[in-house]
Amino acid sequence: MGRLAITGGKPIRKKPFTAWPAFGQQEARGLQKVLASRNWGGFPFPNKYADAFAQKFARYHGAKYGVAVSNGTIAIEIALKAAGIKPGDEVIVPAYTWEGTVGPILLLNAVPVFVDIDPDTYCLDARLIEAALTSRTRAIMPVHLAMRFADMDEICRIAKAHKLVVIEDCAHAHGGKWRRKGAGASGDIGCFSFQSSKLMTSGEGGGVITSNLEFYERAQSYTNCGRASATDQYHHRMIGFNYRITELQAVILDAQLDRLPQQAKIRQANMDYFAKRLRGTPGLAFLKHDRRQTRTAAYQFVFKYLPEHFGGIPRAAVLGALQMEGVPCDGLFYEPVYKSALFPIEPGDWPALSWGRKKSLNLKTSFHCPVSERAAYEESVWLPHHIFLGSKKDTDDIADAVLKVCANIDELRGLKHPAIEVKSMGRADRPRIEKRQW
Numbered sequence: 001m002g003r004l005a006i007t008g009g010k011p012i013r014k015k016p017f018t019a020w021p022a023f024g025q026q027e028a029r030g031l032q033k034v035l036a037s038r039n040w041g042g043f044p045f046p047n048k049y050a051d052a053f054a055q056k057f058a059r060y061h062g063a064k065y066g067v068a069v070s071n072g073t074i075a076i077e078i079a080l081k082a083a084g085i086k087p088g089d090e091v092i093v094p095a096y097t098w099e100g101t102v103g104p105i106l107l108l109n110a111v112p113v114f115v116d117i118d119p120d121t122y123c124l125d126a127r128l129i130e131a132a133l134t135s136r137t138r139a140i141m142p143v144h145l146a147m148r149f150a151d152m153d154e155i156c157r158i159a160k161a162h163k164l165v166v167i168e169d170c171a172h173a174h175g176g177k178w179r180r181k182g183a184g185a186s187g188d189i190g191c192f193s194f195q196s197s198k199l200m201t202s203g204e205g206g207g208v209i210t211s212n213l214e215f216y217e218r219a220q221s222y223t224n225c226g227r228a229s230a231t232d233q234y235h236h237r238m239i240g241f242n243y244r245i246t247e248l249q250a251v252i253l254d255a256q257l258d259r260l261p262q263q264a265k266i267r268q269a270n271m272d273y274f275a276k277r278l279r280g281t282p283g284l285a286f287l288k289h290d291r292r293q294t295r296t297a298a299y300q301f302v303f304k305y306l307p308e309h310f311g312g313i314p315r316a317a318v319l320g321a322l323q324m325e326g327v328p329c330d331g332l333f334y335e336p337v338y339k340s341a342l343f344p345i346e347p348g349d350w351p352a353l354s355w356g357r358k359k360s361l362n363l364k365t366s367f368h369c370p371v372s373e374r375a376a377y378e379e380s381v382w383l384p385h386h387i388f389l390g391s392k393k394d395t396d397d398i399a400d401a402v403l404k405v406c407a408n409i410d411e412l413r414g415l416k417h418p419a420i421e422v423k424s425m426g427r428a429d430r431p432r433i434e435k436r437q438w
């Protein structure tokens with residue numbers, strides 16, 4: 001019997017952490033109000049509470065206009081459509097992101113071009129963008145994740161120089177700020193998700209923000225079956241769909257936005273304390289904080305586990321041990337999209353991948369992004385935000401568990417245990433580990 005819980009020792013924590021999502025009287029009162037009104041859906045668009053929330057959310061992030069929509073993937077599709085992305089256009093995306101960042105590009109028969117991430121931020125590496133531009137590039141889509149922002153100064157500079165649109169995927173960045181501007185407001189359009197795990201949620205839901213009236217009108221029209229937007233100054237007509245959000249979701253989101261700043265404060269204080277406790281631990285490393293990021297959105301606390309320091313013991317074993325100590329955690333949270341089983345793409349299925357090319361572009365084999373691959377398969381550790389919404393003692397438990405696993409890591413050498421199958425977003429680390437014979 002060892003000291004670690006995975007080898008029979010006593011776990012650091014048996015109690016669950018703060019439950020998520022959080023809600024209170026404000027959500028309950030809002031739902032009662034909408035139920036009684038019998039006006040539950042998104043029609044007549046943009047409807048009362050959905051529009052009020054969308055404008056409040058946009059203002060909170062420093063944008064002029066907002067549209068509340070059915071989910072974050074759809075928000076990206078709407079943004080691409082609003083920005084006028086056409087079949088065959090190329091869109092620069094980071095390789096390390098959720099597959100839902102990329103799917104809408106293909107759905108519009110445009111072409112995603114994967115670029116690697118910056119090892120200091122895990123976000124799109126702006127230094128690599130120019131080399132990936134072609135005469136067909138129309139947009140850059142940074143994804144702000146891991147409590148960090150992509151370098152928006154450099155991305156906006158490149159976009160301006162090459163007349164490209166910047167669409168920010170802010171699914172992890174509610175309330176974050178770059179140079180005092182809210183997430184989604186430094187570029188042309190910002191897209192948000194309100195799915196259950198996110199920093200604010202209505203179960204499902206999404207948001208699009210922009211300060212460009214023309215983009216706003218197109219986004220409204222596309223969300224509302226192609227009908228004219230409320231202002232209709234540009235008279236855009238297009239085929240659209242029903243991507244509206246319901247009034248029931250909108251009142252929940254309004255309350256969630258009100259509680260976001262206070263939650264962010266608690267999370268930040270606990271995460272700062274956690275980082276202080278872990279800093280200096282050999283074999284662990286942290287992403288860098290950029291001073292231009294003036295407010296952090298902490299969807300997940302992400303740090304690096306450096307397997308070479310621990311004699312090659314793989315991350316999956318460490319995560320299994322950490323989970324057995326009572327700390328929820330994840331490793332293979334994202335993969336380079338081009339390698340993902342959730343991206344089973346056949347070049348023949350997407351006509352634009354062969355237009356104007358001698359051989360059609362194979363999205364599975366044409367890209368190699370080593371920083372994304374290392375983050376995904378070896379080093380990143382993701383801790384969910386809600387476990388940092390509790391007390392200092394909760395945070396001490398998380399830090400104690402990580403430090404305990406590091407201090408007793410030799411107990412994991414060669415260990416076979418069901419907990420060492422880290423399932424994450426439908427993926428599993430295990431087959432890769434077995435192949436490596438650690």
Ligand SMILES: Cc1ncc(COP(=O)(O)O)c(C=O)c1O
Pocket residue numbers: 071072073074097098100101143169171172192193194195204205206
């Ligand atoms: C980075 C990123 N982009 C887009 C999305 C899509 O959001 P949704 O799940 O609301 O469709 C997500 C959701 O997990 C995400 O994490």
